[in-house]
Amino acid sequence: MEIEINHKPLTLPDGATVADALAAFGARPPFAVALNGQFVARAQHPARMLNPGDRLDIVHPVAGG
Template identity: 70%
Template sequence: MNIHINQRPFDLPDSATVTDALAAFGAKPPFAVALNGQFVARAEHASKALATGDKLDVVAPVAGG
């Protein structure tokens, strides 16, 4: 299936979850995740199935001031 992570296309297996997508993306904690604009709690990453066309946003915190 084709999805977008941070506006980049990724091809993942049909049974992929948010955890699988994060691994393909190479995400390093800490980060927050939104699936199609909706926050996904860390505890739900492994069980949240993805579908073709989904958009995943991975956002790392920014420090400074």
């Protein structure tokens, strides 16, 4: 199935989860994740199933002042 992570296409097997997508993308903590615009708690990553066309946004914290 095709999904999008941070505006980049990614092909995953059917039945993939948010955790699978993050691993395939190479995401490194710390980060927050939104699935189709809705925050997904870290504890839900392994159980949250993806569907074709889903959009994941990975946001890394930025420090500054």
